[in-house]
Amino acid sequence: MNIHVADNAREAARMLLRNMLAVIRQPSGAGGEGGTVNVAFSGGSTPAILFDVWVEEFAELTPWNRFRVYWVDERCVSSENKDSNYRLAKIHLLDKVPLTSEQVFRIRGEQEDAEREVLRYSSMVLSQLPLDGRIPVFDFVLLGIGADGHTSSVFPGQEKLLHTLAPYALSTHPVTGQRRIAMTGEVMVRARHTWFYVTGQDKAGVIQSLSCPDVRNRYPAAYVWQSALHAELFTDIQVISPV
Numbered sequence: 001m002n003i004h005v006a007d008n009a010r011e012a013a014r015m016l017l018r019n020m021l022a023v024i025r026q027p028s029g030a031g032g033e034g035g036t037v038n039v040a041f042s043g044g045s046t047p048a049i050l051f052d053v054w055v056e057e058f059a060e061l062t063p064w065n066r067f068r069v070y071w072v073d074e075r076c077v078s079s080e081n082k083d084s085n086y087r088l089a090k091i092h093l094l095d096k097v098p099l100t101s102e103q104v105f106r107i108r109g110e111q112e113d114a115e116r117e118v119l120r121y122s123s124m125v126l127s128q129l130p131l132d133g134r135i136p137v138f139d140f141v142l143l144g145i146g147a148d149g150h151t152s153s154v155f156p157g158q159e160k161l162l163h164t165l166a167p168y169a170l171s172t173h174p175v176t177g178q179r180r181i182a183m184t185g186e187v188m189v190r191a192r193h194t195w196f197y198v199t200g201q202d203k204a205g206v207i208q209s210l211s212c213p214d215v216r217n218r219y220p221a222a223y224v225w226q227s228a229l230h231a232e233l234f235t236d237i238q239v240i241s242p243v
């Protein structure tokens, strides 16, 4: 588990992107020898900074033709809604880089029948990605963390979603009641690179306790951090004691 601490959010984004491109360049790295790079984006507000830095400073260095883009989670809203995770990525990244529609696989948050969308997206991911047993293996799962300790859209109290074999599942935001479609625990922990990009002092408490054994069962993010095969954290939060 590596922790990369930067002075600010943009510098943390640079660290992540430099590391990602270095992995992709290695013959044995993501996609290997010019192969496909399967990446899953998170939502919320934080990825906007990552996407902006990507477009402004790393777009020319990125082999876009090798990328296939998926989502970690989506809110059950239309793709024009301000809460849509796809919308954020579209505005800040997808509209500005040479990715074609054939390379972008969004979760259809607008589907009335969200259960059906979970099944559609799960079976699409299962058919397109390499499998470890029944678990799809992404090259990069890029995660955020909420101040309440959630990651993907798996909130405290929804630990069942960390242990299911289904790659995606329905969840509900515990405060707003908004429905979500969420990548589940096994997919997050078995990725070739499970990378957290977390910024802002409001998350310092969660970050400080990520490695504590007793929060493993309290914060889904801590469970994923402690269980992932290859976890790294990129942050602007000055970690005082070991994470």
Ligand SMILES: O=C1O[C@H](COP(=O)(O)O)[C@@H](O)[C@H](O)[C@H]1O
Binding pocket: 042, 043, 044, 045, 046, 047, 072, 073, 074, 085, 143, 144, 145, 146, 147, 150, 151, 152, 153
């Ligand atoms: O609801 C969500 O929250 C987390 C963190 O979001 P942020 O707004 O604090 O950046 C995010 O990682 C997750 O994908 C998202 O849907």
